[in-house]
Amino acid sequence: MEMLSLVTGYVICGLTGILGLLVLWKIANGSIDLSRLISEPNGDASISRFQFLVFTFVIALSLFLVIVYTRGFPPIPGTVLSLLGISGSSYLISKGIQFSDPAGIADRATDIVISPATAIVRYGQTQQFKADVPRKPGSTVTWQVIAGSGTISGTGLYTAPAAAPPGPAQTQHATIQVTSDQIPDASDLAVVTLA
Amino acid sequence: MHLLAEVIEWEIQLFILALAGLIATKLLAGDINTSGLLYGRISGRKRGQDQYFSPERVQLLLFTIGAGFYYLTLVLDNPDPGTLPPVPQSWAAAVAGSNAIYLGGKAFARWMVQRPQ
Numbered sequence: 001m002e003m004l005s006l007v008t009g010y011v012i013c014g015l016t017g018i019l020g021l022l023v024l025w026k027i028a029n030g031s032i033d034l035s036r037l038i039s040e041p042n043g044d045a046s047i048s049r050f051q052f053l054v055f056t057f058v059i060a061l062s063l064f065l066v067i068v069y070t071r072g073f074p075p076i077p078g079t080v081l082s083l084l085g086i087s088g089s090s091y092l093i094s095k096g097i098q099f100s101d102p103a104g105i106a107d108r109a110t111d112i113v114i115s116p117a118t119a120i121v122r123y124g125q126t127q128q129f130k131a132d133v134p135r136k137p138g139s140t141v142t143w144q145v146i147a148g149s150g151t152i153s154g155t156g157l158y159t160a161p162a163a164a165p166p167g168p169a170q171t172q173h174a175t176i177q178v179t180s181d182q183i184p185d186a187s188d189l190a191v192v193t194l195a
Numbered sequence: 196m197h198l199l200a201e202v203i204e205w206e207i208q209l210f211i212l213a214l215a216g217l218i219a220t221k222l223l224a225g226d227i228n229t230s231g232l233l234y235g236r237i238s239g240r241k242r243g244q245d246q247y248f249s250p251e252r253v254q255l256l257l258f259t260i261g262a263g264f265y266y267l268t269l270v271l272d273n274p275d276p277g278t279l280p281p282v283p284q285s286w287a288a289a290v291a292g293s294n295a296i297y298l299g300g301k302a303f304a305r306w307m308v309q310r311p312q
Contacts, residue, residue: 009199013206020210027217030226034218037227044231047252047297051259057215058263062270062279064211068204070277077281083262083290090294097301101238136225182226 035183040098048091055087111186112141114178120193121150121160129156129190131178140181148174150192160194232256237304251300258293262286 026032038049059080066074113132121127129152131141143152149161149172158176165172172194180186221227233256235249262282269280 006199010202013199013203017206020206024210024213024217027214027221034221035226035228037218038232039228043228044234044236045229047232047255047259050232051255053218054259054263057211057218058266061211061215062266064207065270066277066279068208074278077279079282079284079287080266080279082287083282086287086291086294090298093298094301097298097305101305 046094048087048094051087052091055084059084111183112178112180112188114176114188114190116190117188118191118193119158120195121158122195123160123164124162125160127158127160127192129158129176129178131156131180131188133180133183133186136180136182139183142179142181144177144179146175146177146189148172148192148194150174150194152176158192160192164194235301235304237308238306247304249300249304251297255293255297258290262290 023032027034038045038053040046040049063074111133113134115130115132119127119129129143131143133139133141141156143154143156145152145158149165150158152158156178158174160174174192174194176190176192178188178190218227222229231246233249233252234246235252236245237247238245265286266280266282269282273280
């Protein structure tokens with residue numbers, strides 16, 4: 001019986017370890033997105049959330065060190081609880097002040113903006129597109145023509161096809177997509193009308 | 196059984212430290228958004244013209260980091276390692292004061308700053 005509980009203990013310990021490693025690995029490679037860990041809905045980073053983050057890690061690590069030593073749950077001193085209470089109350093009041101202003105609950109700025117959003121390009125001509133990534137200026141982006149004809153370079157230079165396709169005259173369009181390499185799911189579109 | 200307990204201890208300790216290290220690295224590398232962390236917003240002004248550098252946030256940041264490190268040193272130097280050491284009243288008061296200054300600055304920017312007509 002003791003052998004069985006020992007083996008079960010090692011199996012649970014191993015599985016928990018694998019789960020922990022998986023979580024850390026996914027955070028490291030960006031699959032678990034922590035980019036807005038201390039951000040507000042409007043996109044600004046919050047000093048109150050940062051304070052919560054620091055205090056949480058400090059108390060968690062301290063508590064763990066004490067639990068390892070005593071093999072039991074220690075009493076939490078009143079002043080430690082006061083500190084957490086101060087931090088929590090400050091956060092609540094701060095959000096109350098922020099959300100009393102309609103601008104405080106406005107959505108965050110768009111992650112990536114393509115310009116121009118629409119363009120008329122003659123056959124055989126080119127059009128330069130630009131992408132603005134407000135949260136990560138200077139970060140790299142990927143360009144693609146996702147519908148219609150034409151090609152686009154890695155720098156956003158769109159080249160229209162040399163001539164209109166044979167057949168009855170019809171307005172042709174191309175859709176260009178730009179995606180951020182650093183911000184997952186951030187993308188924007190532009191529509192080209194070929195003339 | 197004793198070995199298993201030690202393995203679990205190391206596992207949890209490494210996980211917490213690795214998680215803290217990862218978050219700290221991502222904060223410093225800019226992978227976690229910190230834009231506007233030290234800037235406040237003044238109500239009623241146009242977007243783009245409403246931000247100001249906020250000393251009250253800077254002092255709160257310093258007090259927060261200071262208090263965090265100070266408490267960790269208290270835990271590591273604790274003469275009775277089986278207990279969580281209490282935070283000195285003076286430190287709790289300092290953190291409370293720091294938060295009060297931050298909230299005062301935020302309230303001032305929200306309600307007291309003269310808005311453009």
